[in-house]
Amino acid sequence: MKGNVIKYERDNIDTDVIIPGQYLKIHDYSELASHAMEGLDPQFHSKVKEGDFILSGKNFGCGSSREHAPIALSHSGIKAVLALSFARIFYRNAVDGAFLLPIEIEEDAYHGISEGDEIDIDVKLNEIKNLTKNQSYKMKPFSEIIGKIIEAGGLFKYKPD
């Protein structure tokens, strides 16, 4: 999976900035996408392209349980968020709803990848290749259940053993 990176070099990007509370009443996915990241980066909507990735620090998606957050990012074209760690509800919403891949990375990827870099994520090999800088980094493997739900295409398509 190849794409370009939009980087927010900070921790604790919360759901209130991913999609502010005033939009919680909205359930039209493309309208939600038009307000994605509005609380942090008003330019996000104009710069994001289909297939892009977001790269960020610790505790991405903390705060509310609003599924609006992964929906707004996914319908903006974001295919994966790479972060040092994720808040739990954002993480399971992203996976169970099959909106985007939450990829846990290490410090080398966080510091090595820059805004605009083209990267290639291989979830089978747990590897991220930086095509712009010709570097590669390890991603933390998905836990067994998360891997299976992702492979199935979301919780409703997953058949427990």
Place this chain on the structure above:
Amino acid sequence: MNIVEKILARASGKQQVSPDDVIFANVDKVMVHDVSGPGVIKVFDKLKKQGINVDKLWDSSKVWVAEDHFVPSADKISAENIVKLQNFTKNYGIEKHFKYGMGQYGICHTISHEEAMVLPGEVYVGGDSHTNTTGALGAFAAGLGHTDIAYVLLNGKIWFKVPETLYFKLNGKLPDHVMAKDLILKIIGDIGTDGGAYQTMQFGGSGIDEMSVESRLTLCNMTTEAGAKTGIVEPDQKVVDYLTSRGASNINLVKGDADAEYSKIYEYEGSEMEPIVAKPFSPENTSVVREAPHVELDKSYIGSCTGAKYEDLEAAAKILKGRKVKIRTEVLPAAISIYRRAMENGLLKIFLDAGATVGPPTCGACCGAHMGVLAKDEICISTTNRNFPGRMGHVDSQTYLSSPLVAAASAVTGKITDPRDLK
């Protein structure tokens, strides 16, 4: 096993579970509100298109519904969401729907305890992150998104990874000027907004035994701000009395074993606790009130599931009695039952006499949705639970989180004020 492990073992039909085990837990109660409900309806529409049958819920009697975020309806879209929600509960035969303008209603987490919707030992999931609140009754209570709630509504179960447990022990009572809110802010300041991530935060010790059920609810409510999967207090006679006085029966007190394991134990001395605020823009950005910045406040907000239960209003009234507010002050009881008691016991008169505005139960301004949102550069002290950028309105507004005692004292002076320093 500790209490959460025992609840999850029972709910998944296992003798024993340990941290990191992945289980499918049978759910005892599930809640949606006027934001997550329409979200779930949208998921149902998607499932229908994929040929998945959504004609019947697994058990409508275990589902209950709150109207709280955008009520009284903020605009046309939120009014339509309420209509959608009411059609949904009618179509699926859900009887427990607390509608605004029709007797008891309020913030979902407040209804969960005021109406004894959840009992000790149960697995309770809600379409809201602060579902953790209800763990104060001795239940496993966790927030989920729309897809997961839709899954529970159709299948009656959901997957969980059994969490590790952090144990917070409070030795001795909190002083009179310190509330549970101060303790949980202190804890979040110590461990950070991801300090409890994916884990249980359990509270115990003599200080917790002495604490009211409502104070324990405040503690568990803000375990969400430390990233926890759930917050919990082992249930005792206080919980039984609290729930039976609200119509519950057949209460089964699940407790942890004597040899229960905790991944880490933190100890706090009640007598050493002080009033605390969390400064903008994170609940972990804490300060002792007496060392807080000398900012000119624009508003004091006493509301939300965190800070507008009856005892919270009582605390604010103790300060505001016979005094006048110096800044815009809004008091919004978190449920109609609390509103009524506050009226019958003269608290509302105290608030009005002080110059505050009393509003209806709503999540409203707490999440920047409506009814009291902040303008650019406005500074608010608030009994709510989050202060991320833009949380209560404009992205350049600021929120300080505090106890109701501090919010009321600050309303009187217009500055962040320790209740002990009020003349």
